[in-house]
Amino acid sequence: MPPKSAPAANAAPSSAVQTLWKAYNDSTSDRLKFIDAFLVFLMLSGIVQFAYCVLVTTFPYNAFLSGFGSTVGQFVLTASLRSQVNPENKNEFKDVSPERAFADFALGSIVLHFFVFNFLG
């Protein structure tokens, strides 16, 4: 099998990405896709803020830290939520129900935003 697939990947890399995208669309539930969309949004927001900090100004440095930190922190919490509610990881998180996972996520996020807005100044 490996000798067969390797030339195929070399010949058409775009088709591999397409295959990946198709497999993702087919095999991922809507809930996980929704989480992924949120993650992508957070990632883009963080990239924009970091680019602004590097290219324009870091001047209110606390504002940068809290703005960038809020996206990173939210990303980590959301990624944790995703791994806990994924049905494929059921064996890993036997004690954690999806409801419990969401409650942890919500509590963690509220604490995070509390600190972010205190530090935003």
Added chain:
Amino acid sequence: MLSFYSLPLFFLSLAGLLHAKSSDGDSVLVLVENAHKKDFSLFFDDLKEQGYSLTFRAPKDEKPAVVEYDVPAFSHIIILASESKNFAKDITPQSLVEIVSGGTNLLIGLSPKQTPLSSLAAEFSLVLPPPGTPLISFFPERKDPVSVIPIDASLPSTILPAMSPVWFSGVPFAHGNNPRLVPILHAPAESFAADSQGGADVLVDATEKGGEGLWAGSQLSVASGFQAAGGARVTWLGGVDMLSDKFFKKQVSKAKSGNARFAREVSAWTFQESLVLRIDSTTHHLVNSTTPEEHYTTNDNIVFTAHISRFHPKTATWEPYSGIKDLQLEFTMLDPHIRTALPAVAGSPGTYSVTFRAPDRHGVFKFVVDYKRKGWTHLHSSTTVALVPPRHDGYPRFLSAAWPYYAGAISTSVAFFVFSAAWLAGESREGKKAKGGKAQ
């Protein structure tokens, strides 16, 4: 009754007007050999006329003591016993230095002989020529001995106004590099220190050695002042004859000599009558405020004001003085972070004021006024003040440059709420579906 009391008062006030007073006190101790006392009668009469009370004492007498119970007994001391090799126990170089540190003014006459005063001169950075070599000059041509020299004093200096030539006889001295020394009268350019018998031979010897060991020229002084750290003034004269009746009356090119005037001006400076300043008070406050703050914030605009007075010997009063042109204010934390001119305020005499922005640096700072000019009283004032960073709510907020960060944080929070709402809504729908599925 009224006239009975007011008459003596009137005479007292009149006496106060007539007699100039020193800013430092009127008691003077004169150390002079009893035999030479009458040689200086004109000088002493002049001092008495100025309002000083003179106490005479021979150099070897024990009484009256210079220091009693650790307190200086006299405001000023004149030492005219320049040739005495032995003084009483309380007149030693060490004790005189101590007296000067305590604030007593000294007027000291030297002589070509080696005496305890010669070693005291070294303490004041004055370098004397070898013993037995007075200042001599063959110019201008005159009948007097070569060691009796008329010195031109027509150029005014800080301490001396322009005056007729001054007769001098004694030793010159070179100045060490002590910044507290003030030259009062320089030796003539063509004069040199030599044994008066040897004459010009010393010049020939010195020429062979490339000028080494020759004490000559106008860089030498015959009268120098010294201002101690405590404010006391010490004046060194190369010879006491400058103050003698003989030189007061001696004619120079058919005019009266300047010695009497010289003695008056030098004693006025030494006894702290002239060129005496003091800082009355200093204040500091914020612009648009009048009360001083205990601490200021970085970048505050601060106003610093100093009030300076000068002593007027005619009326014996301190009067506001606005004549200082080069006063400076330093705002220091170890180093001066700000050094700025402190100009006089037009319209209010004696007031010097400046407004400046505090540095962007917090710490314990000092307002320092440090004015040291040769001849004038040294002024020093230092006020400590803390400079603190802004309080937590003292910083600017909602800066336009930070809006991307604000937008990022707000959008994250909004997205979190939207996500949670959608998640919960989806969960309840799924739950219904699951229930529906079970029911089916």
